[in-house]
Amino acid sequence: MGARMRRRIGTSLVGLVLALGALGWTGAPAIAKPPAPPPSTPAIAVCCAWDTKIIDGITYSIAGTTDATLVNAMDQGVQAWINGPGSVVVGQTRQLHLTRVDPGQGAEVTISFKPSGGNVQGSTRRNADSAGFIDSVSIRISAKAFGAPNTPAEVQQITTHEFGHALGADHANTTGFMMSPTLTGGSTTITSCDARAVETADNWYLNGTSSAPAAPPASSVAC
Numbered sequence: 001m002g003a004r005m006r007r008r009i010g011t012s013l014v015g016l017v018l019a020l021g022a023l024g025w026t027g028a029p030a031i032a033k034p035p036a037p038p039p040s041t042p043a044i045a046v047c048c049a050w051d052t053k054i055i056d057g058i059t060y061s062i063a064g065t066t067d068a069t070l071v072n073a074m075d076q077g078v079q080a081w082i083n084g085p086g087s088v089v090v091g092q093t094r095q096l097h098l099t100r101v102d103p104g105q106g107a108e109v110t111i112s113f114k115p116s117g118g119n120v121q122g123s124t125r126r127n128a129d130s131a132g133f134i135d136s137v138s139i140r141i142s143a144k145a146f147g148a149p150n151t152p153a154e155v156q157q158i159t160t161h162e163f164g165h166a167l168g169a170d171h172a173n174t175t176g177f178m179m180s181p182t183l184t185g186g187s188t189t190i191t192s193c194d195a196r197a198v199e200t201a202d203n204w205y206l207n208g209t210s211s212a213p214a215a216p217p218a219s220s221v222a223c
Contacts, residue, residue, distance in 0.1 A: 051129050053108055057099050058096075078159060121150070154183065
């Protein structure tokens, strides 16, 4: 398989890391959770929930390039979670709101376009508050990998995948999903299982009425 066919989104394929950074991550509060599905069952892992900032909507900024096509690709990559061509995140009681702001305005999620590349397509680092809930995220998107530029379509797909991590989803254990661990093995649109992973991560807000954050009710969703 050629280098471009082995691009990795997320962690752990030889040198093809799009790192889901966890430096300083303390994790969500521990609660009893149902066991994860067996490996033979397609599933998407769930990490953690946002803190109360999600109530007023999550803001994000895009920096690192003035190329309108690439900026638009990253913007559409984020917005795909709420109004894309595939499945979208839908709450039973409250809806997810994602608002782009200018760099320097204190966005909860900062997206930086990296002109270089190497073997890294992008990375996501979640930061937690004192209670273990997500309160800010840093995403980096690479302009190229293995010397070959990422197309706008690839930039959009990478951004959507990485923003899924920002929203609390981890990786799928197989191909065919936006949160699958490889770019070419993943879906170019958000599947219903991808959306359910985010809905599970932020269940306290999307499917509840409380103003107090709570950990996800499950560590994964079966697809």
